[in-house]
Amino acid sequence: MAIGNVGIAPAARRLSFRTRVRELLDRESFLGPAFVSPAMLLIVLLVAYPFAMALYFSLSNSFIGRPSHFIGIRNFINLWDSDAFRQTFQNAFVFTGTSVAFKVVLGITLALLLNQQLWFKRMIRGAVLLPWVIPTALSVLGWSWMFNSLYSVINWTGIAMGIMDPPGPNWLGQKYYAMTAVVAVNVWRGLPFFAITILAGLVSIPKELYEAAETDGAGPVARFWHVTLPLLRPVLAIVVLFSTIFTFSDFNIVFQLTHGGPINSTHLFATLTRQVGLESGRIGEGAAISLYLFPVLMLVVWAQLNFVRKQAN
Protein backbone atom coordinates (compact mmCIF):
# COMPACT_ATOMS: atom_id res chain seq x y z
CA MET A 1 0.00 0.00 0.00
CA ALA A 2 2.72 2.41 1.00
CA ILE A 3 4.82 1.47 -2.05
CA GLY A 4 2.02 2.11 -4.50
CA ASN A 5 1.51 5.65 -3.23
CA VAL A 6 5.13 6.83 -3.51
CA GLY A 7 4.84 8.58 -6.89
CA ILE A 8 1.92 10.88 -6.29
CA ALA A 9 2.34 11.31 -2.58
CA PRO A 10 3.89 14.82 -2.11
CA ALA A 11 1.37 16.87 -4.08
CA ALA A 12 -1.63 14.87 -2.98
CA ARG A 13 -0.57 14.87 0.64
CA ARG A 14 -0.13 18.64 0.75
CA LEU A 15 -3.51 19.16 -0.78
CA SER A 16 -5.18 16.59 1.38
CA PHE A 17 -3.55 18.04 4.49
CA ARG A 18 -5.08 21.46 3.84
CA THR A 19 -8.47 20.09 2.99
CA ARG A 20 -8.25 17.72 5.91
CA VAL A 21 -7.66 20.60 8.33
CA ARG A 22 -10.46 22.49 6.67
CA GLU A 23 -12.81 19.57 6.98
CA LEU A 24 -11.73 18.92 10.52
CA LEU A 25 -12.48 22.52 11.49
CA ASP A 26 -15.90 22.21 9.91
CA ARG A 27 -16.69 19.13 11.96
CA GLU A 28 -18.56 20.08 15.12
CA SER A 29 -17.26 17.07 17.00
CA PHE A 30 -13.73 18.40 16.50
CA LEU A 31 -14.20 22.18 16.59
CA GLY A 32 -16.38 22.07 19.71
CA PRO A 33 -13.88 20.36 21.99
CA ALA A 34 -11.04 22.39 20.41
CA PHE A 35 -12.84 25.64 21.24
CA VAL A 36 -13.68 24.76 24.82
CA SER A 37 -10.34 23.15 25.67
CA PRO A 38 -8.49 26.38 26.68
CA ALA A 39 -11.29 27.27 29.08
CA MET A 40 -11.48 23.69 30.30
CA LEU A 41 -7.73 23.52 30.90
CA LEU A 42 -7.85 26.74 32.88
CA ILE A 43 -10.72 25.53 35.02
CA VAL A 44 -9.11 22.17 35.71
CA LEU A 45 -5.70 23.59 36.58
CA LEU A 46 -6.65 26.74 38.45
CA VAL A 47 -10.10 26.04 39.86
CA ALA A 48 -10.69 22.31 40.23
CA TYR A 49 -7.14 21.50 41.29
CA PRO A 50 -6.91 24.25 43.95
CA PHE A 51 -10.31 23.16 45.16
CA ALA A 52 -9.03 19.61 45.58
CA MET A 53 -6.03 21.06 47.39
CA ALA A 54 -8.32 22.95 49.73
CA LEU A 55 -10.06 19.67 50.50
CA TYR A 56 -6.73 17.99 51.12
CA PHE A 57 -5.50 20.83 53.35
CA SER A 58 -8.70 20.80 55.33
CA LEU A 59 -8.19 17.12 56.14
CA SER A 60 -4.64 17.68 57.37
CA ASN A 61 -2.93 19.57 60.17
CA SER A 62 -1.01 21.55 57.55
CA PHE A 63 0.99 24.48 58.87
CA ILE A 64 3.26 26.81 56.88
CA GLY A 65 6.72 25.25 56.55
CA ARG A 66 5.94 21.99 58.33
CA PRO A 67 5.12 18.52 56.96
CA SER A 68 1.45 17.73 57.38
CA HIS A 69 -0.44 14.65 58.48
CA PHE A 70 -3.85 13.38 57.56
CA ILE A 71 -6.20 13.96 60.44
CA GLY A 72 -9.59 13.26 58.86
CA ILE A 73 -12.42 15.68 59.49
CA ARG A 74 -11.00 16.80 62.83
CA ASN A 75 -10.51 20.39 61.58
CA PHE A 76 -14.17 20.69 60.69
CA ILE A 77 -15.20 19.40 64.12
CA ASN A 78 -12.63 21.23 66.21
CA LEU A 79 -13.69 24.53 64.69
CA TRP A 80 -16.88 24.34 66.71
CA ASP A 81 -14.80 24.64 69.89
CA SER A 82 -13.56 28.01 68.70
CA ASP A 83 -15.54 31.04 69.83
CA ALA A 84 -14.26 32.97 66.84
CA PHE A 85 -15.63 30.38 64.42
CA ARG A 86 -19.01 30.06 66.11
CA GLN A 87 -19.29 33.83 66.09
CA THR A 88 -18.28 33.94 62.40
CA PHE A 89 -20.86 31.31 61.49
CA GLN A 90 -23.57 33.37 63.11
CA ASN A 91 -22.26 36.62 61.61
CA ALA A 92 -22.30 35.20 58.09
CA PHE A 93 -26.02 34.47 58.31
CA VAL A 94 -26.90 37.74 60.04
CA PHE A 95 -24.81 39.73 57.53
CA THR A 96 -26.18 37.93 54.46
CA GLY A 97 -29.78 37.82 55.68
CA THR A 98 -30.03 41.49 56.60
CA SER A 99 -28.06 42.77 53.60
CA VAL A 100 -30.05 40.79 51.06
CA ALA A 101 -33.38 41.71 52.70
CA PHE A 102 -32.52 45.42 52.59
CA LYS A 103 -31.27 45.15 49.01
CA VAL A 104 -34.50 43.47 47.88
CA VAL A 105 -36.82 46.03 49.49
CA LEU A 106 -34.76 49.09 48.57
CA GLY A 107 -33.97 47.62 45.14
CA ILE A 108 -37.65 47.21 44.26
CA THR A 109 -38.42 50.71 45.54
CA LEU A 110 -35.56 52.26 43.59
CA ALA A 111 -36.43 50.31 40.43
CA LEU A 112 -40.06 51.47 40.62
CA LEU A 113 -38.87 55.08 40.93
CA LEU A 114 -36.41 54.72 38.06
CA ASN A 115 -39.21 53.31 35.92
CA GLN A 116 -41.14 56.61 36.14
CA GLN A 117 -40.97 59.44 33.63
CA LEU A 118 -37.78 61.24 34.68
CA TRP A 119 -36.01 64.35 33.46
CA PHE A 120 -32.43 63.21 33.61
CA LYS A 121 -33.03 59.50 33.15
CA ARG A 122 -29.61 58.54 31.86
CA MET A 123 -27.72 60.67 34.38
CA ILE A 124 -29.76 59.38 37.29
CA ARG A 125 -29.19 55.78 36.23
CA GLY A 126 -25.51 56.49 35.87
CA ALA A 127 -25.35 57.93 39.37
CA VAL A 128 -27.28 55.04 40.87
CA LEU A 129 -24.99 52.44 39.29
CA LEU A 130 -21.76 54.18 40.33
CA PRO A 131 -21.15 52.41 43.68
CA TRP A 132 -21.21 49.10 41.84
CA VAL A 133 -18.50 49.94 39.29
CA ILE A 134 -16.00 51.81 41.46
CA PRO A 135 -13.38 49.45 42.96
CA THR A 136 -14.86 48.30 46.27
CA ALA A 137 -11.44 48.17 47.90
CA LEU A 138 -11.10 51.91 47.27
CA SER A 139 -14.62 53.10 47.96
CA VAL A 140 -14.66 51.21 51.26
CA LEU A 141 -11.69 53.37 52.32
CA GLY A 142 -14.02 56.33 51.93
CA TRP A 143 -16.56 54.62 54.15
CA SER A 144 -14.01 53.85 56.82
CA TRP A 145 -13.19 57.56 56.92
CA MET A 146 -16.90 58.34 57.17
CA PHE A 147 -17.14 55.92 60.12
CA ASN A 148 -13.96 57.23 61.79
CA SER A 149 -14.28 57.32 65.57
CA LEU A 150 -13.19 60.96 65.90
CA TYR A 151 -14.05 62.64 62.62
CA SER A 152 -17.13 60.73 61.42
CA VAL A 153 -19.09 62.94 59.06
CA ILE A 154 -22.15 60.77 59.77
CA ASN A 155 -21.99 61.55 63.48
CA TRP A 156 -21.28 65.21 62.83
CA THR A 157 -24.37 65.48 60.63
CA GLY A 158 -26.46 63.47 63.08
CA ILE A 159 -25.42 65.71 65.97
CA ALA A 160 -25.96 68.88 63.93
CA MET A 161 -29.46 67.71 63.07
CA GLY A 162 -30.12 66.85 66.70
CA ILE A 163 -30.80 63.14 66.16
CA MET A 164 -27.61 61.90 67.85
CA ASP A 165 -26.18 62.64 71.26
CA PRO A 166 -22.57 63.77 71.05
CA PRO A 167 -20.14 62.13 70.45
CA GLY A 168 -22.39 59.66 68.59
CA PRO A 169 -21.72 55.94 68.14
CA ASN A 170 -18.24 54.59 67.59
CA TRP A 171 -19.33 52.80 64.43
CA LEU A 172 -16.47 50.42 63.89
CA GLY A 173 -15.56 49.90 67.54
CA GLN A 174 -18.82 48.72 69.07
CA LYS A 175 -20.31 45.31 68.46
CA TYR A 176 -23.74 45.97 66.97
CA TYR A 177 -22.80 49.26 65.36
CA ALA A 178 -19.93 47.56 63.54
CA MET A 179 -22.32 44.97 62.08
CA THR A 180 -24.71 47.77 61.12
CA ALA A 181 -21.86 49.57 59.39
CA VAL A 182 -20.69 46.61 57.32
CA VAL A 183 -24.26 45.75 56.35
CA ALA A 184 -24.88 49.37 55.33
CA VAL A 185 -21.80 49.42 53.10
CA ASN A 186 -22.74 46.09 51.55
CA VAL A 187 -26.23 47.40 50.80
CA TRP A 188 -24.71 50.56 49.34
CA ARG A 189 -22.52 48.56 47.00
CA GLY A 190 -25.07 45.88 46.05
CA LEU A 191 -28.16 48.04 45.64
CA PRO A 192 -27.35 49.17 42.05
CA PHE A 193 -27.23 45.56 40.86
CA PHE A 194 -30.65 44.90 42.36
CA ALA A 195 -32.20 48.15 41.16
CA ILE A 196 -30.95 47.98 37.58
CA THR A 197 -31.76 44.30 37.14
CA ILE A 198 -35.22 44.65 38.67
CA LEU A 199 -35.76 47.69 36.46
CA ALA A 200 -35.03 45.54 33.41
CA GLY A 201 -37.62 43.09 34.72
CA LEU A 202 -40.15 45.90 35.20
CA VAL A 203 -39.64 47.20 31.69
CA SER A 204 -40.36 43.77 30.24
CA ILE A 205 -43.80 43.52 31.89
CA PRO A 206 -46.43 44.11 29.15
CA LYS A 207 -48.31 47.40 29.58
CA GLU A 208 -51.61 45.71 28.64
CA LEU A 209 -51.59 43.79 31.91
CA TYR A 210 -51.66 47.04 33.88
CA GLU A 211 -54.37 48.47 31.67
CA ALA A 212 -56.44 45.31 32.11
CA ALA A 213 -55.97 45.44 35.88
CA GLU A 214 -56.93 49.12 35.89
CA THR A 215 -60.17 48.50 34.02
CA ASP A 216 -60.91 45.76 36.57
CA GLY A 217 -60.72 48.51 39.19
CA ALA A 218 -57.33 47.68 40.71
CA GLY A 219 -55.61 50.61 42.41
CA PRO A 220 -51.84 51.21 42.30
CA VAL A 221 -51.21 49.03 45.38
CA ALA A 222 -53.32 46.16 44.08
CA ARG A 223 -51.62 46.39 40.69
CA PHE A 224 -48.24 46.17 42.41
CA TRP A 225 -49.22 43.07 44.44
CA HIS A 226 -51.11 41.23 41.73
CA VAL A 227 -49.29 42.21 38.54
CA THR A 228 -45.82 43.61 39.22
CA LEU A 229 -44.63 41.37 42.02
CA PRO A 230 -45.70 38.00 40.54
CA LEU A 231 -44.16 38.89 37.18
CA LEU A 232 -40.94 40.04 38.83
CA ARG A 233 -40.53 36.71 40.61
CA PRO A 234 -38.14 35.13 38.08
CA VAL A 235 -35.84 38.17 38.03
CA LEU A 236 -35.99 38.54 41.80
CA ALA A 237 -35.12 34.89 42.30
CA ILE A 238 -32.02 35.12 40.14
CA VAL A 239 -30.84 38.38 41.69
CA VAL A 240 -31.33 37.09 45.23
CA LEU A 241 -29.46 33.86 44.49
CA PHE A 242 -26.52 35.68 42.93
CA SER A 243 -26.38 38.20 45.70
CA THR A 244 -26.59 35.54 48.39
CA ILE A 245 -23.43 33.88 47.11
CA PHE A 246 -21.46 37.06 46.79
CA THR A 247 -22.64 38.52 50.09
CA PHE A 248 -22.01 35.29 51.97
CA SER A 249 -18.47 35.09 50.64
CA ASP A 250 -17.75 38.81 50.92
CA PHE A 251 -14.25 39.81 51.94
CA ASN A 252 -13.36 43.41 51.07
CA ILE A 253 -15.87 45.30 53.15
CA VAL A 254 -15.25 43.56 56.45
CA PHE A 255 -11.51 43.21 55.90
CA GLN A 256 -11.06 46.93 55.36
CA LEU A 257 -13.66 48.35 57.71
CA THR A 258 -13.27 46.26 60.85
CA HIS A 259 -10.78 43.46 60.18
CA GLY A 260 -13.44 41.21 61.73
CA GLY A 261 -13.51 43.08 65.02
CA PRO A 262 -14.45 44.20 67.57
CA ILE A 263 -13.90 40.77 69.20
CA ASN A 264 -14.79 38.85 66.01
CA SER A 265 -18.25 40.38 65.92
CA THR A 266 -18.07 41.09 62.17
CA HIS A 267 -15.81 38.26 60.94
CA LEU A 268 -17.07 36.42 57.88
CA PHE A 269 -15.79 33.09 56.54
CA ALA A 270 -13.50 34.80 54.05
CA THR A 271 -11.89 37.15 56.56
CA LEU A 272 -11.49 34.45 59.21
CA THR A 273 -9.96 32.15 56.57
CA ARG A 274 -7.36 34.79 55.85
CA GLN A 275 -6.62 35.43 59.50
CA VAL A 276 -6.28 31.76 60.45
CA GLY A 277 -4.90 30.37 57.20
CA LEU A 278 -2.46 33.10 56.21
CA GLU A 279 -1.76 35.43 59.11
CA SER A 280 -1.46 32.61 61.67
CA GLY A 281 -0.27 30.05 59.10
CA ARG A 282 -2.70 27.29 60.11
CA ILE A 283 -3.49 26.34 56.52
CA GLY A 284 -5.44 23.19 57.36
CA GLU A 285 -7.78 25.00 59.70
CA GLY A 286 -8.10 27.95 57.30
CA ALA A 287 -9.06 25.68 54.42
CA ALA A 288 -11.69 24.02 56.61
CA ILE A 289 -13.19 27.43 57.41
CA SER A 290 -13.36 28.43 53.76
CA LEU A 291 -14.97 25.10 52.88
CA TYR A 292 -17.86 25.89 55.20
CA LEU A 293 -18.81 28.29 52.39
CA PHE A 294 -19.24 25.35 50.10
CA PRO A 295 -22.58 23.83 51.25
CA VAL A 296 -24.26 27.21 50.94
CA LEU A 297 -22.68 27.70 47.55
CA MET A 298 -23.87 24.28 46.37
CA LEU A 299 -27.36 24.93 47.64
CA VAL A 300 -27.58 28.18 45.72
CA VAL A 301 -26.08 26.69 42.56
CA TRP A 302 -28.56 23.83 42.75
CA ALA A 303 -31.44 26.26 43.20
CA GLN A 304 -30.19 28.38 40.26
CA LEU A 305 -29.81 25.43 37.91
CA ASN A 306 -33.21 24.09 38.86
CA PHE A 307 -34.70 27.48 38.30
CA VAL A 308 -33.02 28.02 34.94
CA ARG A 309 -34.23 24.62 33.75
CA LYS A 310 -37.76 25.37 34.88
CA GLN A 311 -37.68 28.67 32.97
CA ALA A 312 -36.40 26.90 29.88
CA ASN A 313 -39.28 24.40 29.84
Added chain:
Amino acid sequence: MSRKLSWKIAAHLLLLPFLLFALFPFYHMTLTSLKTDAELYDRNSVPLLIRQGITLEHYKKLLWETAFLTWTKNSLMVTAIATSVSVVIGTIAAYALARLRFFGVSSFGTGIFVTYLVPTSLLFLPLAQVVNWLGLGDSKWSLVVTYPTFLVPFCTWLLMGYFRTVPKEVEECAMVDGATRIQALFRIVLPIAIPGLVCAILFAFTLSWNEFIYALTFTSSSDEFTAAVGVTSELIRGDIYFWGSLMAGAVLGSVPIVILYVFFLDYYVSGLTAGAVK
Protein backbone atom coordinates in the same frame (compact mmCIF):
# COMPACT_ATOMS: atom_id res chain seq x y z
CA MET B 1 -51.82 66.99 33.27
CA SER B 2 -50.91 68.82 36.44
CA ARG B 3 -51.45 65.63 38.40
CA LYS B 4 -48.99 63.93 36.10
CA LEU B 5 -46.50 66.73 36.61
CA SER B 6 -46.80 66.67 40.38
CA TRP B 7 -46.28 62.91 40.38
CA LYS B 8 -43.18 63.43 38.24
CA ILE B 9 -41.82 65.92 40.75
CA ALA B 10 -42.67 63.59 43.63
CA ALA B 11 -40.76 60.75 41.93
CA HIS B 12 -37.69 62.99 41.68
CA LEU B 13 -38.00 63.99 45.32
CA LEU B 14 -38.29 60.35 46.38
CA LEU B 15 -35.18 59.55 44.37
CA LEU B 16 -33.14 62.18 46.23
CA PRO B 17 -32.32 60.07 49.30
CA PHE B 18 -31.18 57.22 47.03
CA LEU B 19 -28.96 59.54 45.03
CA LEU B 20 -27.55 61.04 48.20
CA PHE B 21 -26.80 57.57 49.55
CA ALA B 22 -25.12 56.51 46.29
CA LEU B 23 -23.07 59.64 45.68
CA PHE B 24 -22.24 61.13 49.07
CA PRO B 25 -19.28 58.78 49.77
CA PHE B 26 -17.63 59.87 46.52
CA TYR B 27 -18.25 63.53 47.28
CA HIS B 28 -16.80 63.12 50.73
CA MET B 29 -13.78 61.19 49.46
CA THR B 30 -12.95 63.84 46.88
CA LEU B 31 -13.50 66.62 49.39
CA THR B 32 -11.23 64.99 51.96
CA SER B 33 -8.49 64.47 49.40
CA LEU B 34 -8.44 68.23 48.72
CA LYS B 35 -8.50 69.46 52.33
CA THR B 36 -5.50 70.68 54.29
CA ASP B 37 -4.51 68.46 57.20
CA ALA B 38 -5.19 71.35 59.56
CA GLU B 39 -8.82 71.47 58.53
CA LEU B 40 -9.15 67.70 58.17
CA TYR B 41 -8.20 67.07 61.78
CA ASP B 42 -9.96 70.09 63.28
CA ARG B 43 -12.90 68.75 65.26
CA ASN B 44 -14.62 72.12 65.19
CA SER B 45 -14.62 72.47 61.43
CA VAL B 46 -17.55 71.53 59.20
CA PRO B 47 -16.70 68.19 57.52
CA LEU B 48 -19.12 68.76 54.65
CA LEU B 49 -17.29 71.71 53.11
CA ILE B 50 -13.82 73.08 52.42
CA ARG B 51 -13.42 76.37 54.25
CA GLN B 52 -9.66 76.82 54.53
CA GLY B 53 -8.75 76.49 50.88
CA ILE B 54 -8.01 73.63 48.52
CA THR B 55 -4.66 71.84 48.64
CA LEU B 56 -3.02 69.33 46.31
CA GLU B 57 -0.66 68.27 49.11
CA HIS B 58 -2.17 64.79 49.44
CA TYR B 59 -2.00 64.13 45.71
CA LYS B 60 1.65 65.26 45.65
CA LYS B 61 2.46 62.97 48.54
CA LEU B 62 0.70 60.09 46.82
CA LEU B 63 2.39 60.60 43.47
CA TRP B 64 5.93 61.49 44.57
CA GLU B 65 6.37 59.85 47.96
CA THR B 66 4.71 56.51 47.26
CA ALA B 67 5.01 54.11 44.33
CA PHE B 68 1.48 54.94 43.20
CA LEU B 69 2.50 55.29 39.55
CA THR B 70 4.12 51.85 39.61
CA TRP B 71 1.01 50.34 41.19
CA THR B 72 -1.19 51.93 38.55
CA LYS B 73 1.11 50.65 35.81
CA ASN B 74 0.91 47.15 37.34
CA SER B 75 -2.87 47.35 37.52
CA LEU B 76 -3.06 48.43 33.89
CA MET B 77 -0.74 45.67 32.72
CA VAL B 78 -2.45 42.90 34.68
CA THR B 79 -5.89 44.12 33.65
CA ALA B 80 -5.02 44.53 29.97
CA ILE B 81 -3.43 41.09 29.57
CA ALA B 82 -5.94 39.20 31.74
CA THR B 83 -8.84 40.89 29.94
CA SER B 84 -7.59 40.18 26.40
CA VAL B 85 -6.72 36.56 27.13
CA SER B 86 -10.02 35.94 28.90
CA VAL B 87 -12.17 37.54 26.24
CA VAL B 88 -10.53 35.42 23.52
CA ILE B 89 -10.83 32.16 25.49
CA GLY B 90 -14.35 33.09 26.56
CA THR B 91 -15.45 33.97 23.02
CA ILE B 92 -14.49 30.66 21.44
CA ALA B 93 -15.83 28.67 24.39
CA ALA B 94 -19.11 30.58 24.28
CA TYR B 95 -19.42 30.04 20.54
CA ALA B 96 -18.89 26.32 20.96
CA LEU B 97 -21.40 26.12 23.79
CA ALA B 98 -24.02 28.21 22.02
CA ARG B 99 -23.72 26.75 18.54
CA LEU B 100 -21.92 23.44 18.24
CA ARG B 101 -23.10 19.99 19.16
CA PHE B 102 -20.45 17.71 20.52
CA PHE B 103 -19.86 15.17 23.25
CA GLY B 104 -20.12 16.67 26.74
CA VAL B 105 -21.34 20.09 25.65
CA SER B 106 -24.09 20.37 28.24
CA SER B 107 -22.01 19.20 31.18
CA PHE B 108 -19.28 21.64 30.16
CA GLY B 109 -21.86 24.41 30.10
CA THR B 110 -22.91 23.48 33.62
CA GLY B 111 -19.26 23.41 34.65
CA ILE B 112 -18.74 26.95 33.36
CA PHE B 113 -21.81 28.13 35.21
CA VAL B 114 -20.72 26.54 38.49
CA THR B 115 -17.23 28.03 38.13
CA TYR B 116 -18.82 31.41 37.43
CA LEU B 117 -20.43 31.21 40.87
CA VAL B 118 -17.36 30.05 42.82
CA PRO B 119 -16.32 33.03 44.91
CA THR B 120 -12.65 34.02 44.92
CA SER B 121 -12.63 33.88 48.71
CA LEU B 122 -13.12 30.11 48.55
CA LEU B 123 -9.94 29.50 46.56
CA PHE B 124 -7.35 32.11 47.51
CA LEU B 125 -5.69 29.95 50.14
CA PRO B 126 -4.81 26.93 47.93
CA LEU B 127 -4.23 29.18 44.90
CA ALA B 128 -1.50 30.95 46.85
CA GLN B 129 0.28 27.57 47.01
CA VAL B 130 -0.24 26.90 43.32
CA VAL B 131 1.13 30.35 42.52
CA ASN B 132 4.23 29.60 44.60
CA TRP B 133 4.78 26.28 42.84
CA LEU B 134 4.54 28.03 39.49
CA GLY B 135 7.36 30.28 40.68
CA LEU B 136 5.09 33.32 40.56
CA GLY B 137 4.96 34.05 44.28
CA ASP B 138 5.08 37.79 44.99
CA SER B 139 4.78 38.68 41.30
CA LYS B 140 2.14 40.58 39.38
CA TRP B 141 2.26 37.75 36.82
CA SER B 142 0.51 35.54 39.36
CA LEU B 143 -2.49 37.83 38.86
CA VAL B 144 -2.27 37.62 35.07
CA VAL B 145 -2.48 33.84 35.46
CA THR B 146 -5.22 33.67 38.10
CA TYR B 147 -7.62 36.45 37.03
CA PRO B 148 -8.83 34.46 34.01
CA THR B 149 -10.22 31.88 36.48
CA PHE B 150 -13.12 34.22 37.18
CA LEU B 151 -13.01 36.28 33.96
CA VAL B 152 -13.31 33.36 31.51
CA PRO B 153 -16.47 31.85 33.06
CA PHE B 154 -17.95 35.34 33.22
CA CYS B 155 -17.17 36.19 29.57
CA THR B 156 -18.31 32.76 28.38
CA TRP B 157 -21.60 33.07 30.19
CA LEU B 158 -22.23 36.61 28.97
CA LEU B 159 -21.28 35.90 25.35
CA MET B 160 -23.30 32.70 25.15
CA GLY B 161 -26.37 34.86 25.62
CA TYR B 162 -25.31 37.16 22.79
CA PHE B 163 -24.40 34.36 20.37
CA ARG B 164 -27.78 32.78 20.90
CA THR B 165 -29.46 35.97 19.69
CA VAL B 166 -27.66 35.75 16.32
CA PRO B 167 -30.05 33.85 14.04
CA LYS B 168 -28.65 30.47 13.02
CA GLU B 169 -29.89 30.99 9.46
CA VAL B 170 -27.50 33.89 8.84
CA GLU B 171 -24.57 31.66 9.59
CA GLU B 172 -25.96 28.72 7.65
CA CYS B 173 -26.48 30.93 4.61
CA ALA B 174 -22.83 31.89 4.62
CA MET B 175 -21.81 28.27 4.94
CA VAL B 176 -24.04 27.23 2.05
CA ASP B 177 -22.28 29.91 0.00
CA GLY B 178 -19.00 28.12 0.62
CA ALA B 179 -17.61 29.80 3.72
CA THR B 180 -16.08 27.53 6.33
CA ARG B 181 -17.42 27.58 9.85
CA ILE B 182 -14.41 29.61 11.02
CA GLN B 183 -14.95 32.17 8.27
CA ALA B 184 -18.62 32.37 9.13
CA LEU B 185 -17.69 32.93 12.77
CA PHE B 186 -15.28 35.77 12.02
CA ARG B 187 -17.17 37.48 9.20
CA ILE B 188 -20.78 36.95 10.24
CA VAL B 189 -21.28 36.01 13.88
CA LEU B 190 -18.65 38.13 15.63
CA PRO B 191 -19.56 41.38 13.84
CA ILE B 192 -23.19 40.89 14.85
CA ALA B 193 -22.16 40.13 18.42
CA ILE B 194 -19.96 43.25 18.78
CA PRO B 195 -22.16 44.82 21.49
CA GLY B 196 -21.70 41.61 23.45
CA LEU B 197 -17.95 41.68 22.94
CA VAL B 198 -17.77 45.30 24.09
CA CYS B 199 -19.74 44.33 27.17
CA ALA B 200 -17.46 41.39 27.88
CA ILE B 201 -14.35 43.55 27.53
CA LEU B 202 -15.77 46.31 29.75
CA PHE B 203 -16.86 43.93 32.49
CA ALA B 204 -13.68 41.89 32.37
CA PHE B 205 -11.67 45.11 32.62
CA THR B 206 -13.76 46.35 35.54
CA LEU B 207 -13.71 43.02 37.38
CA SER B 208 -9.97 42.65 37.14
CA TRP B 209 -9.25 46.30 37.94
CA ASN B 210 -11.44 45.96 41.04
CA GLU B 211 -10.09 42.58 42.18
CA PHE B 212 -8.63 42.76 45.65
CA ILE B 213 -8.30 39.49 47.56
CA TYR B 214 -5.97 37.70 45.10
CA ALA B 215 -3.82 40.78 44.64
CA LEU B 216 -3.60 41.23 48.40
CA THR B 217 -2.71 37.57 48.98
CA PHE B 218 -0.32 36.84 46.11
CA THR B 219 1.84 39.98 46.15
CA SER B 220 3.82 41.33 49.07
CA SER B 221 6.39 43.80 47.77
CA SER B 222 5.56 47.31 46.71
CA ASP B 223 6.91 46.85 43.16
CA GLU B 224 4.33 44.19 42.44
CA PHE B 225 1.24 45.77 44.05
CA THR B 226 -1.85 46.77 42.11
CA ALA B 227 -3.37 50.20 42.74
CA ALA B 228 -5.95 49.10 45.31
CA VAL B 229 -3.49 46.97 47.29
CA GLY B 230 -0.75 49.59 47.17
CA VAL B 231 -2.99 52.37 48.43
CA THR B 232 -4.39 50.29 51.30
CA SER B 233 -1.14 48.73 52.43
CA GLU B 234 1.28 51.64 52.13
CA LEU B 235 -0.92 54.49 53.33
CA ILE B 236 -2.15 52.61 56.38
CA ARG B 237 0.76 51.96 58.72
CA GLY B 238 -0.48 49.92 61.63
CA ASP B 239 -2.94 52.21 63.32
CA ILE B 240 -1.86 55.32 61.45
CA TYR B 241 -4.05 56.26 58.52
CA PHE B 242 -2.89 58.98 56.12
CA TRP B 243 -6.48 59.95 55.39
CA GLY B 244 -5.82 62.74 52.91
CA SER B 245 -3.56 60.65 50.70
CA LEU B 246 -5.70 57.55 51.16
CA MET B 247 -8.65 59.44 49.76
CA ALA B 248 -6.48 60.86 46.96
CA GLY B 249 -5.44 57.30 46.12
CA ALA B 250 -9.04 56.12 46.19
CA VAL B 251 -10.02 58.92 43.80
CA LEU B 252 -7.12 58.45 41.36
CA GLY B 253 -7.37 54.64 41.50
CA SER B 254 -10.98 54.89 40.34
CA VAL B 255 -10.25 57.21 37.42
CA PRO B 256 -9.78 54.55 34.68
CA ILE B 257 -13.06 52.91 35.60
CA VAL B 258 -14.89 56.24 35.76
CA ILE B 259 -13.62 57.17 32.29
CA LEU B 260 -14.83 53.87 30.81
CA TYR B 261 -18.05 54.25 32.71
CA VAL B 262 -18.84 57.70 31.36
CA PHE B 263 -18.33 56.58 27.77
CA PHE B 264 -19.97 53.17 27.95
CA LEU B 265 -22.72 53.63 30.54
CA ASP B 266 -25.34 51.95 28.35
CA TYR B 267 -23.18 48.89 27.89
CA TYR B 268 -22.74 48.61 31.64
CA VAL B 269 -26.48 48.75 32.14
CA SER B 270 -27.22 46.15 29.45
CA GLY B 271 -24.37 43.87 30.51
CA LEU B 272 -25.48 43.95 34.09
CA THR B 273 -28.96 42.81 33.23
CA ALA B 274 -27.93 40.33 30.53
CA GLY B 275 -27.13 37.56 32.98
CA ALA B 276 -30.36 37.79 34.89
CA VAL B 277 -32.95 38.64 32.28
CA LYS B 278 -31.84 36.71 29.20
